[in-house]
Amino acid sequence: MGLTNTTIQLKNPRQPKLEAVNIEALADTGALHLCIPNHVKIQLGLEEIDKKEVTLADGSTRLIPYVGPIEIHYKNRIGFAGALVMGDQALLGAIPMEDMDLIVIPKTREVLINPLSPNIAMSTAK
Secondary structure, eight states: OOOOEEEEEEEOTTOTTSOOEEEEEEEOTTOOSEEEOHHHHHHTTOOEEEEEEEEOTTSOEEEEEEEEEEEEEETTEEEEEEEEEOSSSEEEOHHHHHHTTEEEETTTTEEEEOTTSSSSOOOOOO
16 A cells, blocks of 8 residues: 545635635644644645644654634635644645545555435434
């Protein structure tokens, strides 16, 4: 199994006059959050609203800036999330993918809209 990348569009809902940014993101079901590089934070005019202590893949922990809200668009789906500002590539984690009802197909390395709910995202709230 290889890496799965997809293009997502990010917007700052607090500054609607700013243009949306289309970015290539690594779809990682093993990660939780949306992560963006610092240059995307600057492009979208996002403000730091908190810091989070984050455990990285190597087991180390770091204090990472947290920004938001961010409006995420993927095909016919829209979601909102905060983002950790780190790294040099965007990462689309499990929380925003679940929110938009997206699935990852490892064999074809694709991110798809859940075929069981093609027109509107499904969720469970109980």
